[in-house]
Each structure stands twice: as C-alpha cells, then as structure tokens.
Amino acid sequence: MSKTAARRRARVPKKLAPHSDGLPETPAFGSWLLGRVSESQRHRRIRIQVMLTLAMVLANMIGIGAVVLLLTIAIPTPSVFTDAPLWVTWVITPAYAILALTMGIYWITRQILVTLSWAIAEREPSSDEARNTFLAPLRVAVFHLIAWGFGALLLAGVYGLVNISFIPQFFFSISTLGIVVAISCYLITEFALRPVAAQALVAGTPPQRWVQGLFGRSMLGWLLGAGMPLSGLALMSTFEITRGTLTKVQYAIGVVTLSTMGLFFGFLLTALQAWLTTTPIRVVRVALKRVEQGDLQANLVVFDGTEIGELQRGFNSMVTGLRERERVRDLFGRHVGRDVAAAAERERPQLGGEERHVAVVFVDIVGSTHLVTSQPPKDVVILLNQFFAIAVDEVDRHHGLVNKFQGDAALAIFGAPNHLECPEDEALAAARAIADRLTKTMSNLEAGIGVAAGPAVAGNVGANERFEYTVIGEPVNEAARLCELAKAQPKRLLASASALDGASENECAHWSFGDTVTLRGYDQPTRLAIPS
Template sequence: MSANRTLAQRLGRVLETVTRQSGRLQETPAYGSLLLGRVSESQARRRVRIQLILTVFILATNLIGIGVAVLLLAVALPSPSIFSDAPAWITFAVAPGYVAVALALGAYGITRRTMTALRWAIEERKPTLEDERHTFLAPFWLALGVLVLWGVGAALLTTLYGLTNKLFIPIVGFSVSFCGILVATASYLFAEFALRPVAAQALEAGQAPRRLAPGIMGRTLTVWLLGSGVPVLGIIVTALLGGVLLDNLSKTQLAVAVLVISTAALIFGFVLMWILSWLTATPVRVVRAALRRVEKGDLRGDLVVFDGTELGELQRGFNAMVDGLRERERVRDLFGRHVGREVALAAERERPKLGGEERHVAVVFIDIIGSTQLVTSQRPVDVVGVLNRFFAIVVEEVDRHHGLVNKFEGDASLAIFGAPNRLDCPEDEALAAARAICHRMADEMPELTAGIGVSAGQVVAGNVGAKERFEYTVIGEPVNEAARLCELAKSHPGRMLATEDVVRGASENERARWSLGDTVTLRGHDHPTRLASLA
C-alpha cells in the first residue's frame, strides 16, 4: 500500500492548505452537512427535508432583507419619511399586506414549484436531459422568483409613494431594489446548498448541464457582483441622491445614510462570501476526509458527487482514483494468492526478470499419507474439501512464520523460508512452522496424516521459465533433500524429520525441542545424512 499511501498523502497535503481555514475534520457527512441527511434516506423524507430547508431559509433571508429595507428608509434616508410624510394606509396597510402575500408565495409557491421540477428524483426514476437541466437551473429560477416578488414590491411601493411625493421615487426604489438583489443572491446560494442531494442524483445519471455562472470562478464573480458590487453602487447612488436632495438631506443625514448603507453592504457582503466560501470548502473537506481513509488503507465506498463545478470534477476524479486503487488491490490480491504475497510485492517493487540469486534458505516439504486411498474412497468434491482444509493449515502456519508456500503439487506442498524475504534464521522459522502444522493436523484433522521433511542450505532463488511465462521458485539440493525426508517421515513414528544441519543452524531454544537420531543415505544422495526428530 506504500505507493497508494504516497499518492493519497500528496493529494492530501495540497487539499489541506485549502481546508485549513475551515478546520480539520476526521469525517464529514456525505453531502457536506448533517442538515442534508444521509445518502440512504428515503426520497419521501428527503423531499420533506429539502422543502423545509428551502422554506426556512427563504423566510429568514426575506425577513432580514425587509428589516434592512425598513432600516434604510427610516434611518439612512429619513427625508421624506414614509411614516410621517406619506399616507398611513400605504405604510401600515398596503406595504405589510404585500409583504405577507409575497412571503406566502415565496415560502410556499416558489418552493413547491421547485420541488415539482424535481419530481423525477422523488419518483426515483432516471432523469432525462431536460430533468437534469431543470435540476441545475432550479436555484436560478428560485432566486429569479424571489427577485421578481421584490421587483413587483419595489414597483408597487415606488409608484404609490411617488404619487404622494416625487422625492419618494428614488428613495423607495433604491432601498427596496437594493435589498431585493441581495436577498435573491442569498436565496440562490441557499438553494444550491439545499438541492445538493438531488444534484448528486443528476450528476450520477449524467454530465451536469451548463449553469448560468459555470465553475467556481463564475460563481465567485457573480456573488461578488451582486453581494459587493451592487452595495458599492448603492453607496454611489446615495451620494448622488444626497447631492440632488441637498435641501431635504443635511450633511449629517447624508453621512448617516452612507454609514448605514456601508454597514449593511459590509454585513451582507460578508455573509454572502461566507456562504460561498462554505459551499466551496465543504466538497474539499469531504475529499480530504476520504483521503485520510485512503492513507490508512481503507478503499471502501465512493464519494457522493454533489457539486457541478470543478469541485465535482475533483470528487469524481477521487472516485476514479480510488476505483483504480481498488482494482490494483484486487489484482494484487489475486496475484498474491497464486504466487505468494511476498513474491507479488517483490515483483511490484522491481521489474521481474529471468534468473536468480544464491540464498541460504530452509525448506519444508509436506505430503499426505495414503492419498491414493483418500481419492478412491471419497467423491472428488469431498476430496477437494479435505485438501482445502489441509492446505489452509499449511498456508496459515507458513505465513505466520514468515515463509512462502511456493508450490501445491497434488496433495503435497513446498514451503520456503528465507526467500524472497530474507530471514535472520530461516531454520528457526521452518522448524517452528513444521511443528505447528504437525500439532494442528493432530488436533483439527485427526483422520488425515502427513509426512513432513525439513532441510536447509544454499539454493538459487528466482524466476524460472520463459519471458512470456515464468514463476518464482528455488532450485538446489535442500529442496530434493526435504522431499526425500518427507518420504522417510511417512514411516517414522513422529511423521516429521529434519536434518542435523537444520537443527544445528537453529537457535538454542528451538534446538532443545529436537533430538538427533540415526544416520541414513537418502535416495539419490551419495553422502549420509543424520536425521533429527522431535524430542
């Protein structure tokens, strides 16, 4: 996993600089916020959740906007006054009445229309291209609906107040329009947030259609224009109005007007940019949390792609990377099961080539006694089951003692200790593994017996075969010697034999478990070999 972790760590360090201001998160919700629920949530519940979030956010944003508009008219531009210089039926009847109707339409009508456009998600059907287009344009249409209601209100109130005094026309028109633009911008950002779960479903089904302001840059510039550019323009308009209405607006009142509008612009601009920054940071935080999991070797699960900008491409790219890592792990695991994990890791570290090198290794050869009777007395499927249980014991113990099961030959297996991984004392590990296999066979498979031979010495370890097809193996006298010892062990009471050289090469603690016995000449060997068996 070292290569995978290095890649993940590099990506993580880049993303960490982006997310440092937003804090460090060990885990983040799938959509970047707990308010949006889980991916497994039912569509009916998700519909209620989204509509509730939209309704609350739109109501709250509009109420704040109305409060700022009243503040502008009452404090920033107090002359003429909408309370004392205008008919009371406009200020205390028409204006509140329209606000109530607009809030009702905005909270219910606009959100209901938005949810209707997203009916494909509620009905859990695959979206068409038109459905996808409606999904990504939904925040724009919602914001446009809010802006239209504010625009109608501005036109209505400006007309009514203007009929009583022409000086109300620029004051009311500017104050209401100024707040309407900011409220519509905030509504757009909140709608993008609330509709993330549906946007994720649309992105999963296909490519995101073009937005009104595509990409992070387009979204940022749009918010700056509406959240900062318009307020600055408002300050300029206020200064101009002060010059035109100099007889009705003193220098102190003009200063107060500029101060109030500047404060409102500062607060609104900060809030809008904070929302924008949060919307931009949360996808990165989700990716960063997922990268931490990858660094720890956890490749389970994909990120939910819920952003249609470059951040969504980042999420999709992360999923592609993790998918590639999972495929690599699957191939590595499959390769390791066939040739041994150590051989697989060695092949990954360096380009495998034909040839080998001399190594001092220990060799364990294991063969079932009476395999012919086993095959003829049981069904083939049962024989395979017995062999799998037998080989499971062998593999587990060889792995536990840092060895490599190099071959399965029918009902026999060859294990190597000291190649391809180097061991300080391969004799210790081989003898300990042989003892463990023998004991487990007696406890777990008493119906089956096997001969075990252990040898050690110099071998050539490497890749043997042709360029198109080769395998890792060891060649040398210890391999043949272990096989001959295994044959001899089948008729030995302990069913396990080792050579004197293996025992003498082991540690004192391991030597104490073995005792030296007779000297024999193994089949195919010219020199005598002294045997060792368990004490």
C-alpha cells in the same frame, strides 16, 4: 419501493461510516440538515419543502426589514411618513409585500415539488427532468428578481406620483436588496437540493449553471459583500450631491447605516458561501484520511456540478482504482506468495536468479491415492483445503513462502525472496508446528514432513511472457526425499543434520540426531534428525 428505485438508490454511495479510529462520522451531503442517503423520498420531500419555506421567508423578511431601514434611516428625505399619503405607506406597500411573499413562497415550493416529481415517485429522471432539477436554484433566483423588481417599479411609480424624489430612493433600495435576497435564495436552494442533485447527477451531466465554478461563487460573494455596499454608498453620495436635501447628521447616519448593512450582509453571504463550499471539501478531507489509514470502502456522494463535484468524482475514481489494485495485489499474492508479490511491486521482475542460503520444508499427505478413491471429490477438496490452510498459516507465521502446491503436497521456502537471519530456525519451527496441528486437528489425515537447508538458486524461471518465482537446488531435492522417508516414521517428521547445524541452540533443543541413511538418488549418506 420499486425495483428501479432500489437500483437508483443503490447507485448513490453510502455515507462514510463511523470509525473507531477517532475520526468523526461525516454526513454524506456535507451537512446533517440534509439527512441521510438512506432517507425515504417522502421524508426528503418534507425536509426540502420545510427548509426552503423557512429559509426563503427569513431571507425575504430580512430583505424587507433592510429596505425599511434604508428608506427611514439611511435616506430619510423625502419621508415616507410625512411626505407621502398614509394609504400608500400603510396599505399599498405592506399589502404588496405580504401578497408577493405569500404567493411567491407558495409558487416556488409548488414548482420545486413539480420539478422533483421523479424523485418523489422514486424513479429514474429523464434528461429533461434532470436538467430542470439543476436549473431549479436559478429559477428561484429569477422569480425573486422579478418579484422584487416589479415591487421596485410599482412602489417607485406610486410614490413618484406624490414626489419625484421618491423614485431613485425606492428604486435603489428595493432593487439592491432584491438582488441580495435573490442570490441568497439561489445559494440556499442549491444547498437544499443536494440530495436530489446527487441522484440527478447519476442520470446525466448537469447543464451550465448561472454561477460557474468556485471562481464564480467567489466573485459573487465579493459582489454582494463589497460591491453592492460600496455602490450604495456611491449612489447615496451622488443623490446628496445632486439634491442637497440631507443635513450633515442625516448624511452621516445614512453612511453608517449603509456601512453597517454592508458589513452584516457581506458577512452573512460570505459565511454562507464559504460554508457551502467548505463542507463538501471537509467530507473529502475526512475520506482521504480514512483512505490513508487503509479504509477503501467509503465512496462520496457526488452532488455538485462545479469543481467540487469533479473532486468528489476524482476521489471515487481513485478509491475504485485503489480497490481494484488491492484486489489484484491480493489475488497476485495468493497465487505467488505475499513476499514475492511485494518484491515484484518494489522492482520490475526479470528472468534470472541468485544463489541464496535457504531452508526448505516439504509436506506430503500419506496415502493420497487411497484418500482420493475412497471419498467423494467434494470431500477430498475440503480435506485438502483444511490441510493446506494449516501449512500456509504456519509457514506465514514463521516468515516463509509457500512456493508450490503439487497435488496433495506443498513446498515452503525460508530465506527467499526475503532474507532471514536464520532460515533453519524458522523452517524447523514451522515443520514442528505443522506436524503438531495436524495431529491435534486432523487425526484422520497423516502427512510426511521433510526439512533441509543449504545453498540454492532462487529467482524467476520461464519466459518473458510467463514466468514464476521458484527455488532450485540440493535442499529442495533433499527435503522431498526426507518427506518420503518421514511417512514411515512414527512422528512423520524428519530433518537433515545439516539443517540442525545452522539452527540456534533453542531450536536444536527440540531435536535429536538419529540414524544415517542414503537417500534415494544420493551417493553420500545423510544423517537424520527427529523431533524430541
């Protein structure tokens, strides 16, 4: 496959993938009959050719059978068997039907292959080629109208030479069923060409269609399902009023026959039109359900130029926007913290703060200067990322917020912006977990950890154009001083006694009180607590 084809195929979204949530796997083009998006163009060409050939042969054979019923049962007078020469009934009529069907199917499939030559060659279509692709169903319908119309004129003329009463009988029967067959083939061709129409839609906007939008399709369904049968009954009644050649029984049989055919073709065409309309809508519905459940990866294949295509495009635009929003949210959350990002989404953030009771954990690497100078920069970055990954993981697990990374240090807050019942418990447990994991997994690195608690001001500081969420107050300073002091302790972890005073009994059981010291920059002494 060429590079151009690969690019083109990549631009057509893949079908919705199967999920383990119970939702069905949904075909990209609305039906399994049309194959998969990843199907090769050769297989797609064969699929379309076989599908169109079988469908059009079947539609024309049903149409021919319906004409025979009309001419022999619904309108039996004059009779094609007793009132016309046998060579006309048994030679000319079947010969034209076979010739028109054979040549017609050959011409149509050949023209379809010529129209889709760009897809078979796996290249981008030109504007004319894309336009011809969209017009292919209309051309198929026009060919059927011409073939059936010529047959109506030919047979009505030949039989009319024998008996002039044959003219309205043949012209009405053949032309009526010809319209039904032509429109059926239009809908079938439009369905079969969905895969290549999707590729052509990527290249350009479709031209105006013969049947405009869902409204036009609905009116077409009414015309074929109700309008044509009622018109047939009206014409048959008109023939009988003007000619008076039918008995009551024959007229009743004709009415029943026309009504039955109307019900059959009306149901068939309405079901076909409804199926063609609802299958892509069902794909959109399943896709919306998956988006509702959080899956933002599936796009829809746009294969329709009507409102359904606009719905498919709208879904893809919506999912693209949601993916972009989720990407920005993720990026924003990584920079400022998930909780801060969620709070900013809930309400417009403003400058200012409020007093909150918080617990603070400060973590700083021991001997960071030696670490930086003794190893290559790349290794230092890898080591720092491993260190911060442990800190962030434990802080998140204990419902805290990593508020800042300062070189080789990290500041974590518990109790802001989200309220916690006991921020001391979470902070002390997180500090112990960080110290334990660093000892077990990073024996070549040591870090001091300080924990403090108390009232602080939490909020957005900076300017209207650029601000950040932070916490300012005594617990932050105290945790930083305890972190410095902890670097000289065996377990590298210290907390203030005031932090333990607000903790639960279960958490306090993991700690014991130590010495009383005066921290740097403080006038009053602070009693220390160390892990047991």
